Every structure is written in C-alpha cells, then in structure tokens.
Amino acid sequence: MTTTDRITLYYSPQTRATGARVLLEELGAPYDLYVLNMKAGEQRQGAYLTINPLGKVPAIRHGEALVTEQVAIYIYLADLFPQAGLTPALNDPRRGPYLRWIAYYGSSFEPALIDKFMKREPAPVSHSPYADYDTMLGALESQLAKGPYLFGEQITAADILWGMAFSWTMMFGLVPQKDVFVRYAGRIAARPAFQRISKADDEMAAQHAAAAGM
The missing domain is CATH 1.20.1050 (Glutathione S-transferase Yfyf (Class Pi); Chain A, domain 2)
Incomplete structure (x- = not known):
C-alpha cells in the first residue's frame, strides 16, 4: 500500500465528510467519492453499514485500510502525505x-x-x-x-x-x-479548497434533495 493508491471517501454533502474532502484537496491526494444520499437514508442501508455500522460519514478506504471516525481520518491522511506540510513530524515539538x-x-x-x-x-x-x-x-x-x-x-x-x-x-x-x-x-x-468543495456541496445537496423528493 502506497500513497499512490487512490483513497475512497465515503461521502455525503454538507456533513462532517465535507471537512475530510477539503483536507484531501489540501493534501493533493488522489481520491474518489463514494456518495451516499443521506436524505434518502442510504447511510442506513446494508451496503454502507458493512463499512461503518454506525451509519456515519466520513469513512475512508485506502488499500486494505478502512478508517472511520473523523479524528482518526484527519490524522491518517495528514500522516500519509507529509510532503503537504500539514502534519508535524514525530520529532517535532508541535x-x-x-x-x-x-x-x-x-x-x-x-x-x-x-x-x-x-x-x-x-x-x-x-x-x-x-x-x-x-x-x-x-x-x-x-x-x-x-x-x-x-x-x-x-x-x-x-x-x-x-x-x-x-x-x-x-x-x-x-x-x-x-x-x-x-x-x-x-x-x-x-x-x-474550501471554496471549491463548498460550491460542489451546494450543487450535490440540491441534487440529493430533488432525488429524495424534498
């Protein structure tokens, strides 16, 4: 497993997953979205509950590693791409x-x-x-x-x-x-990065609302 392996971000717009996507953009990481329409309850269906039994986003998959919990995801991703300069090294007093x-x-x-x-x-x-x-x-x-x-x-x-x-x-x-x-x-x-993802989230959220008949 290397940093060139693409990361899958399990995602829904305007949720805690938005921050993880902004971080991926800041890191310049290669990633794909697995989008869940939470307005339609897709996060509570069997396919996703095998990823995170709590039915929460974000979650990420990187090679064989599956990481849930927002804090763990931030630490994992920033450590995976230290060249981006967003994580202090182990010997850094910070x-x-x-x-x-x-x-x-x-x-x-x-x-x-x-x-x-x-x-x-x-x-x-x-x-x-x-x-x-x-x-x-x-x-x-x-x-x-x-x-x-x-x-x-x-x-x-x-x-x-x-x-x-x-x-x-x-x-x-x-x-x-x-x-x-x-x-x-x-x-x-x-x-x-924040500006790009906020705009994309607004568009995706509107599509999800329409699909859910809201």
Whole structure:
C-alpha cells in the first residue's frame, strides 16, 4: 500500500465528510467519492453499514485500510502525505499539542455541543468528558488567540478540522460568534479548497434533495 493508491471517501454533502474532502484537496491526494444520499437514508442501508455500522460519514478506504471516525481520518491522511506540510513530524515539538487539539474535538468539543444542542444538563464536572461548556470553549479560545492558526503561522490538518467545526457551529448558534472564532473560521473558509468543495456541496445537496423528493 502506497500513497499512490487512490483513497475512497465515503461521502455525503454538507456533513462532517465535507471537512475530510477539503483536507484531501489540501493534501493533493488522489481520491474518489463514494456518495451516499443521506436524505434518502442510504447511510442506513446494508451496503454502507458493512463499512461503518454506525451509519456515519466520513469513512475512508485506502488499500486494505478502512478508517472511520473523523479524528482518526484527519490524522491518517495528514500522516500519509507529509510532503503537504500539514502534519508535524514525530520529532517535532508541535506533534504532541497537534494530537491533543485534534483529539479534543471528539473527546470534549462534540460532547459539549451535543449536550448544548439537546438542552441536556451536563454531567457533574468530576464525571463530564469536557468539564463544563464554558471551560471547554475557553481553552480553545485561549489557544486560538495566539493565532493566526492553532500553532502560530503554519497551518496544519488540525486547523482544517477546527475551521470547519467553527463554521457550522457558529452558523447554528452552538458557538458564540466571538471575534477570535469568526476570524479563524474565515481564514479557513477563504482557502481555495474550501471554496471549491463548498460550491460542489451546494450543487450535490440540491441534487440529493430533488432525488429524495424534498
């Protein structure tokens, strides 16, 4: 298995898979889309459940490797194409913080946002995976305030992950539109890869809605 093996991205527009596609574009990776119409429920049908039993996107296949979970996909892809410069090397002092802030997305940020979205009382701080919402978000704000990216001047795959996350969470009012978050998300949204995929997503989403009779 080599980096010349084409990557299959299991995909649906305007979902978490959008960020994985933007990352593939940023990496210059060879890839194909396996498109699922989530409006028609294709992600819950048997063919895809053999790929990801949870019926979630994104997932990727690269040679014999099948990777699910958004955080794992970002780490895997950025490490697969180190020449793109989006991942710190193992001996880079940024490697530990890089992994920390990628893992933080799945372990703290998303659980906090789901509780907020569902209007659920969080668990007591001693049992909560994210302490409390304000503490979780405050840690992010402090890191991003060092800017312009998570680790200063050089963008990494972690910034693609977080830039996408802030774009959609601020859109739905789950994260307040603080200047540091707005500016950060805007930097990622202004990148050509983001612009290309956003346009393609709008077109694909419209096609899926029409096919599902919506």
